[in-house]
Amino acid sequence: MARPRKEQELDIPRRAVEETIRLLAQQGDFGVPLTAVAQAVGCTAPALYGHFRNKNALLRAARDEGFGRLYNEKFAVFEQMRGDPFGYLRDGSYAYARFALENPTLYRLMFSPPPKLGVSDDPWSSEAGRQVLSLLLTGLRSSQEHGYLPGADLQRYGFMFWSTIHGAVSLNIQNRLLDHAAKWDSTQSVIDALMEMIAATGPAKHPITS
Amino acid sequence: MARPRKEQELDIPRRAVEETIRLLAQQGDFGVPLTAVAQAVGCTAPALYGHFRNKNALLRAARDEGFGRLYNEKFAVFEQMRGDPFGYLRDGSYAYARFALENPTLYRLMFSPPPKLGVSDDPWSSEAGRQVLSLLLTGLRSSQEHGYLPGADLQRYGFMFWSTIHGAVSLNIQNRLLDHAAKWDSTQSVIDALMEMIAATGPAKHPITS
């Protein structure tokens, strides 16, 4: 058996990424054997080398796919929330956190990749992350136009905003003493506190204390 | 050559941890070969198994040592800042950020360890992290006694505070497009913004805008 017949042809690149993400979640670790991916796809390990330079390239592809999925989820919320930038900031953050907590290993691959992935060597790899950030900045800019964060340096606040949520999500993912619900509550509490602070700067529609 | 003579006896456990941390920093990756650690220590790889159950145990020890060093640095600032809780929060955060940016790989090992380390299986492993957090909470409590954050839920704000700094540090460590100075500036900016927010809740000694 060598080259497969047309009927059995399978879209290895796409399926490999898909299965890698699935195995990443299943094993909770980046150390997924290429052999396991190949088996899940239905080919042998060397066959993957026809589509990816090496294992790192496959993980990079999975990472990019992760950014794509995260962007899509955030973008869906964005579309749904047109006209309510404050609501977008809140629900977009929830969506972000939910994605992270539901795909912890993929999230770790996206934001704490092992340096050997050579992520920074590839100009495309940070591009997806930048898109996610730009979505946040758009939300902040709109919020500012609606009276929130008057006079604030959005670049600066945007990074702080992202840092807070990324930090909360990371710490909660890492803390294995908490179950899923507890992680979510803890993360949501941080997001809510953040939103309260922003609300406090706004046109006084949202009261500071409940 | 088998058992070493007393003169050549070397404190393998301590030296192994030390060299592991050094190699971690040098290689910028958790994938430090045990052989390399052994060579740096001056013994063979199997000799390490007399002191650590396996490589993960060695990495856990390095991680604990990292928490110890971080705690020491924060504690030094704490002692130095007695009577100025707001100053402690600021300088303690700087110390935390400096530690993270100067030991990026060790920091990653401490806060984004590969799950296979089995970190959560060991009740001691989170203890050190908890001490660092309790130092922060003490700072917040003192700040509250001095008039800042009136009525705030410290547990909640403490976690948010930590999340923000951890997030900023993590994102900056990960961004390889920035050089060391730029990472530091970016992180400091986040800390300053955070401190401004806390100052704004205080006894009006610290003006909100510069």
Place this chain on the structure above:
DNA sequence: CCAAGAACTGAATGACATTCAGTTTGAGGC
């Protein structure tokens, strides 16, 4: 001085990633 055990070492073993030569199939030219 001796026995027992401590502390290592060198030589396997085993899991993977990665490479390579060889095989089979799809497609285009005739």
Place this chain on the structure above:
DNA sequence: GCCTCAAACTGAATGTCATTCAGTTCTTGG
């Protein structure tokens, strides 16, 4: 329909570690 070639794989190495184990050499208590 047949032939040739490149594409797409496969099975069998190779190399890099982590980990184990049997065997060797010190140290120490008697």
